[in-house]
């Protein structure tokens with residue numbers, strides 16, 4: 001079984017272009033087999049992006065960038081500097097191409113969890129990988145704390161069927177976390193560094 005994060009180079013390529021509007025801005029994203037949401041913008045990701053507040057700015061990390069929707073949207077909409085990381089090489093290559101196609105300058109690099117992430121950010125924004133299992137998921141969510149500036153915020157989207165309520169409860173052991181919106185089972189959560 002090949003998962004979208006598994007770097008399986010045997011997965012046959014089948015690139016497709018998608019014209020996408022998010023919060024009144026227009027984008028073109030190329031996706032491919034072997035990356036998350038190859039059929040276009042994921043509904044959870046859309047819900048997250050359309051929920052983000054106006055005060056987003058500064059230095060931002062798009063964790064698990066996939067083909068690049070989050071970081072590219074953020075760079076177009078907000079005054080910010082964007083780093084984007086993923087473990088999946090095909091996703092990273094698409095993110096680089098998509099950034100260029102959408103005329104944004106962002107910094108994209110490979111990282112397994114936070115291995116190559118050296119900075120602290122004002123915001124970390126993610127549609128986190130759930131299928132990687134709890135151990136890695138919580139390394140990502142709890143590890144974000146060390147990569148946030150004081151009062152920095154982790155924004156994420158999780159579906160209720162994927163344990164959104166438990167995620168919220170666990171985040172509150174470290175952060176001040178709350179649900180900002182719910183849409184068709186997707187919970188957008190903001191977790192603020194204490």
Ligand SMILES: C[S@@+](CC[C@H](N)C(=O)[O-])C[C@H]1O[C@@H](n2cnc3c(N)ncnc32)[C@H](O)[C@@H]1O
Pocket residue numbers: 004005006036037042045063064065066067068069070085086087088091111112113114126127128129130132136
């Ligand atoms: C749910 S997808 C979201 C992709 C993209 N941000 C979007 O919204 O379309 C999660 C992403 O996390 C990446 N990922 C999984 N495990 C990872 C790890 N250990 N380190 C970094 N990224 C990882 C996957 O390759 C995938 O692209």
